[in-house]
Amino acid sequence: MSVISTVPATERVAGGVGDSVPRIDGIPKAVGTFAYASDLWADGMLYGATTRSPHASARVVSVDTGPALALPGVHAVLTAADVPGKPTFGLEFADEPALAFDRVRYAGEPVAVVAADDPELARRAAGLVVVDYELLPPLLDMTEALSPGAPKVHQFGNVLRHVHICHGDPDAGAEVWVEGYYETAMQDNAPLGPEGGLAVPAPDGGVDLQVNTQWLHVDRQQIAACLRLPEEQVRITLAGMGGAFGAREDIHLQIHACLLALATGRPVKLEYGREESFRGHRHRHPSRLWLRHGATRDGRLVSVHARLLLDGGAYSSSSPAVLGNASTLAAGPYEVPNALIDGTVVYTNNPPCGAMRGFGAPQVCFGHEAQLDKLAAALQIDPLELRRRNALRTGSVLPTGQVIRGSAPMSEMIDVLAAMPVPAAEPAAGRDPMRYPGGAGNVSRGECLRRGIGYGIGFKNVAYSEGFDDSAQASVRLSQGPDGPVAQIQTAAVECGQGLLTVLTQIARTELGLREVTFRSHDTTIGSAGSTSASRQTMMAGGAVQQACRAVIAELSRRAGRPIDPRQDDLADLLGQPVERTEVYHHRRTTGFDADGQGDIHVSFVFGAERAIVEVDTELGLVRVVQIDAVQDVGLAINPAAVAGQIEGGTAMGLGLAVMEEIRLTGGRIANASFTDYLIPTILDVPPISSELVEDPEPGVPYGVKGIGESATIVATAAVVAAIRDATGMELNRAPVRPDDIVGLRAAATAAQWPPNPDPPWQVPVPEVAGLGMGQQQLMTGTS
Amino acid sequence: MLIRVRVNGQWREADCWPGVSLLGYLRDGLQLRGTKNACEQGECGSCSVWLNGQVVCACLVLAAQADGGEVRTIEALGDEGSPGLVQRAFVEAGAVQCGFCTPGLIVAVTDLLHHDPDPSDETVREALAGNLCRCTGYQKIIDGVHLAASRARQGTT
Numbered sequence: 024m025s026v027i028s029t030v031p032a033t034e035r036v037a038g039g040v041g042d043s044v045p046r047i048d049g050i051p052k053a054v055g056t057f058a059y060a061s062d063l064w065a066d067g068m069l070y071g072a073t074t075r076s077p078h079a080s081a082r083v084v085s086v087d088t089g090p091a092l093a094l095p096g097v098h099a100v101l102t103a104a105d106v107p108g109k110p111t112f113g114l115e116f117a118d119e120p121a122l123a124f125d126r127v128r129y130a131g132e133p134v135a136v137v138a139a140d141d142p143e144l145a146r147r148a149a150g151l152v153v154v155d156y157e158l159l160p161p162l163l164d165m166t167e168a169l170s171p172g173a174p175k176v177h178q179f180g181n182v183l184r185h186v187h188i189c190h191g192d193p194d195a196g197a198e199v200w201v202e203g204y205y206e207t208a209m210q211d212n213a214p215l216g217p218e219g220g221l222a223v224p225a226p227d228g229g230v231d232l233q234v235n236t237q238w239l240h241v242d243r244q245q246i247a248a249c250l251r252l253p254e255e256q257v258r259i260t261l262a263g264m265g266g267a268f269g270a271r272e273d274i275h276l277q278i279h280a281c282l283l284a285l286a287t288g289r290p291v292k293l294e295y296g297r298e299e300s301f302r303g304h305r306h307r308h309p310s311r312l313w314l315r316h317g318a319t320r321d322g323r324l325v326s327v328h329a330r331l332l333l334d335g336g337a338y339s340s341s342s343p344a345v346l347g348n349a350s351t352l353a354a355g356p357y358e359v360p361n362a363l364i365d366g367t368v369v370y371t372n373n374p375p376c377g378a379m380r381g382f383g384a385p386q387v388c389f390g391h392e393a394q395l396d397k398l399a400a401a402l403q404i405d406p407l408e409l410r411r412r413n414a415l416r417t418g419s420v421l422p423t424g425q426v427i428r429g430s431a432p433m434s435e436m437i438d439v440l441a442a443m444p445v446p447a448a449e450p451a452a453g454r455d456p457m458r459y460p461g462g463a464g465n466v467s468r469g470e471c472l473r474r475g476i477g478y479g480i481g482f483k484n485v486a487y488s489e490g491f492d493d494s495a496q497a498s499v500r501l502s503q504g505p506d507g508p509v510a511q512i513q514t515a516a517v518e519c520g521q522g523l524l525t526v527l528t529q530i531a532r533t534e535l536g537l538r539e540v541t542f543r544s545h546d547t548t549i550g551s552a553g554s555t556s557a558s559r560q561t562m563m564a565g566g567a568v569q570q571a572c573r574a575v576i577a578e579l580s581r582r583a584g585r586p587i588d589p590r591q592d593d594l595a596d597l598l599g600q601p602v603e604r605t606e607v608y609h610h611r612r613t614t615g616f617d618a619d620g621q622g623d624i625h626v627s628f629v630f631g632a633e634r635a636i637v638e639v640d641t642e643l644g645l646v647r648v649v650q651i652d653a654v655q656d657v658g659l660a661i662n663p664a665a666v667a668g669q670i671e672g673g674t675a676m677g678l679g680l681a682v683m684e685e686i687r688l689t690g691g692r693i694a695n696a697s698f699t700d701y702l703i704p705t706i707l708d709v710p711p712i713s714s715e716l717v718e719d720p721e722p723g724v725p726y727g728v729k730g731i732g733e734s735a736t737i738v739a740t741a742a743v744v745a746a747i748r749d750a751t752g753m754e755l756n757r758a759p760v761r762p763d764d765i766v767g768l769r770a771a772a773t774a775a776q777w778p779p780n781p782d783p784p785w786q787v788p789v790p791e792v793a794g795l796g797m798g799q800q801q802l803m804t805g806t807s
Numbered sequence: 808m809l810i811r812v813r814v815n816g817q818w819r820e821a822d823c824w825p826g827v828s829l830l831g832y833l834r835d836g837l838q839l840r841g842t843k844n845a846c847e848q849g850e851c852g853s854c855s856v857w858l859n860g861q862v863v864c865a866c867l868v869l870a871a872q873a874d875g876g877e878v879r880t881i882e883a884l885g886d887e888g889s890p891g892l893v894q895r896a897f898v899e900a901g902a903v904q905c906g907f908c909t910p911g912l913i914v915a916v917t918d919l920l921h922h923d924p925d926p927s928d929e930t931v932r933e934a935l936a937g938n939l940c941r942c943t944g945y946q947k948i949i950d951g952v953h954l955a956a957s958r959a960r961q962g963t964t
Binding site: 048050058064296703 | 931941
């Protein structure tokens with residue numbers, strides 16, 4: 024990997040910004056002492072278990088807890104009647120019951136929770152809760168959700184949000200048009216560490232909760248409302264995260280664990296196994312995309328028409344924001360003067376979907392990149408050259424009317440990608456069996472191999488959009504230790520495994536010119552840092568730490584009566600008393616959509632570009648991804664090795680959606696809720712990945728950083744499927760591509776016509792109109 | 808039932824439900840939680856331990872099957888003060904992100920290097936095909952294996 028940098032070499036601090044230092048929590052993780060959520064333990068604790076609906080849609084006629092309570096060793100069996108406060112919760116809108124009342128809307132919905140002396144007993148007791156269901160016809164198809172006669176998932180209808188974007192002249196003519204229909208599957212985040220929490224009742228009537236979550240404060244807000252407790256009596260501490268990828272943005276077991284602890288007066292641990300993890304967290308939205316691109320004969324985009332449909336499942340989760348992203352990013356990272364984009368996310372009786380790495384962008388990237396390839400073929404222009412001609416740059420205007428004011432080094436990235444060496448094709452015969460498609464299965468000797476090359480280029484907003492002020496707070500305390508000054512950071516920003524705490528350590532070292540940085544526990548005793556989502560924490564929590572460090576230096580300068588340079592001056596004399604400063608970092612403010620979908624919607628943008636090389640066994644339908652080359656827009660790499668790690672891991676996840684990852688539903692129920700049946704890429708599936716970083720600092724942002732956690736995932740799916748198309752000449756408009764698609768057992772997906780636009784209030788999520796606003800809406804607008 | 812196992816060189820015992828897996832015995836019975844529980848059906852390798860010298864998924868072995876046997880876990884390979892060679896190589900190579908798969912991978916890599924001190928990329932991939940990682944894309948895991956292997960061959964630590 025190399026870093027192509029426009030940043031002048033600045034003053035470096037060992038282990039500071041720009042160094043590829045090893046992660047600070049690496050050794051405890053490698054020796055097995057790092058405590059994850061599933062490792063939580065308290066003396067005398069009880070174990071929880073959850074009774075879930077097997078039905079996608081049913082009326083709950085009655086719940087009989089008697090048989091479960093009769094088991095010796097069972098201490099509590101709770102239902103909706105035992106929720107003392109608000110009966111519902113939600114990240115954006117409170118439309119999801121803490122425990123189902125009246126009806127269940129998806130298979131897997133929690134109906135009752137149990138606490139018992141041991142985990143096996145708790146599971147048995149959960150199975151003894153007798154629920155009398157009256158089955159209702161389920162709504163299982165997102166297109167059907169728009170038809171007038173469809174069953175209603177919620178009283179206010181099936182449209183969760185519609186976004187309408189009209190820019191320029193949507194009727195503008197073009198010399199060449201290409202049209203396509205695309206589908207992507209429901210993908211599971213599948214973090215290796217399952218959900219876990221330990222709730223401990225407190226003497227003040229409140230509760231202390233340790234849990235794996237991506238945002239402590241928005242959890243607390245939802246939990247406290249359901250428990251009818253003031254927020255300060257719900258104290259949350261982050262438990263070790265075994266990955267997240269969006270799966271911990273929503274409440275999973277938090278409310279249940281707290282209810283059980285308060286009901287029993289004992290510590291209660293609730294922990295999901297893999298199957299329950301599949302049923303208990305949110306997934307990536309399945310999508311259907313209708314796209315029409317018009318261009319001039321010399322390859323300039325003239326117009327994009329898009330109709331997007333996302334299946335939000337039974338509850339709103341973060342669907343409105345996912346749709347906002349998908350709609351605003353639907354035309355891709357290209358200049359297009361005219362656009363008509365309509366996106367709808369609907370409720371169905373499928374499992375709820377929410378945040379997953381990329382957050383609406385991977386779906387539309389899969390579509391717009393296939394369209395650019397179609398257009399390149401129609402115009403007989405090289406696919407990369409077509410992208411270069413239309414590449415966004417600083418000053419470009421997006422379909423929302425937003426002007427890109429920050430960095431957008433897309434042309435340079437395309438040049439870098441084009442210059443990366445392509446490996447020579449291997450001879451088809453005589454290879455180690457592992458080097459054929461199907462590898463370990465030993466199914467081929469290279470008889471029907473075809474090689475293909477494909478590209479995926481995409482972009483994504485950094486941080487929250489549409490007017491939200493998702494600020495981040497951090498405090499820095501500087502004191503004199505035995506070997507020099509020591510900085511201690513406190514932040515509620517969540518380390519999921521991506522390396523945030525290492526990045527914050529590097530920032531503090533650079534700002535304060537020291538080596539030793541420690542952390543206080545990550546909990547709700549400090550203000551919100553916002554979610555570890557949306558590629559935002561390097562900028563947001565990093566910005567807060569930088570600001571707090573500078574406030575500390577200002578105080579030292581005041582004590583000294585002169586400006587202090589912590590890299591030069593001896594601080595010992597000034598640190599007779601420690602200095603502590605708490606700061607809040609805000610990104611620049613954005614706006615919502617107007618009636619035409621115009622607005623300054625996003626804070627900044629990060630770009631990604633990948634080239635995939637594949638070999639396809641056309642007789643067996645098997646794909647071997649040979650190599651992936653990635654170019655990443657990074658602003659400035661605080662830790663280049665960690666950036667490469669994000670590219671490699673993110674690419675693997677996008678590769679998964681390209682060729683294997685798909686939650687299969689039978690009657691709305693997840694049919695493959697295990698790692699036996701839901702395949703994630705193994706070390707045999709992920710090829711060598713080489714990456715180049717392009718540093719073009721974002722103006723007005725600490726160090727000029729951009730967040731890079733999602734970019735590679737967004738573009739990898741498009742690149743890998745494009746390479747399979749190149750190898751086979753097939754349409755392949757569905758991700759993941761199955762062997763059946765390649766060998767001709769399953770035809771390309773078709774959709775007869777573009778679905779109608781619904782008639783809800785445009786732009787505004789419908790639950791807001793229905794008066795269900797809460798969650799992050801209130802937290803970020805200060806109305807909590 | 809009382810199950811007695813020699814774990815990392817010491818005889819240990821715990822009173823367990825007869826259906827408990829070796830994984831549950833180690834984690835809940837003996838409080839040895841370095842061995843991880845990601846899938847509990849033998850697909851992910853996070854719970855890899857040695858049972859009588861063979862690497863097994865502890866979730867697929869009944870604790871009762873290990874009764875009287877010899878088990879080695881991640882805890883035998885190093886601690887925070889003196890991490891083992893593979894453990895340090897993984898951290899330095901960037902092979903650890905969330906870390907949930909890491910203990911199982913380190914057991915598998917330690918076993919691989921015991922049998923093949925200089926494995927090719929293909930050998931590494933085949934040997935680690937039973938260990939899922941969701942964070943790294945595996946590239947830096949392969950780097951970590953080679954780093955550990957070269958240090959072991961050179962006798963450096």
